[in-house]
Amino acid sequence: MDTIERVAVPLLLVQTASVVFLWSLDTLEQVSxxxxxxxxxxxxxxxxLISHLYLRSKTGxxxxxxxxxxxxxxxxxxxxxxxxxx
Numbered sequence: 001m002d003t004i005e006r007v008a009v010p011l012l013l014v015q016t017a018s019v020v021f022l023w024s025l026d027t028l029e030q031v032s033x034x035x036x037x038x039x040x041x042x043x044x045x046x047x048x049l050i051s052h053l054y055l056r057s058k059t060g061x062x063x064x065x066x067x068x069x070x071x072x073x074x075x076x077x078x079x080x081x082x083x084x085x086x
Contacts (some may be wrong), residue, residue, distance in 0.1 A: 001078060002010045003053075004053050004054065004057055007049070007050075007068055007072075009052065010048070011046040011049060011050050011075070012046075014022050014042060014043075014046050014075060014076075014079055015046045016049065017044060017079075018040070018043035018046070018079065018082075021039050021082065022036065022039050022040060023041070025039075028034050034086070035082055035085050035086045036083050037079045038040050038078050038079075038082035039078075039079070039082045040084060041078045042075050042078040042079040042082065043080065045071065045074060045075045046070060046075055049068070049071045049072075049075070052066075
């Protein structure tokens, strides 16, 4: 597996989990906008990072591992914060 696949597969799993949690928020009696916003932020940032990596691979550029790590930590923080507030 190349770098893009090693990063994209966990991000796709995060996106899938975020969408499932967003979809399941409809079944709750009282939904907080904060919870919705945190899961949506994790989902959109995951998509943005996957798009960035794909664009860089097609244009011949590289993305520094530090950038990927920082993005990953921010996405994880939003995802985990969604659990903490729910």
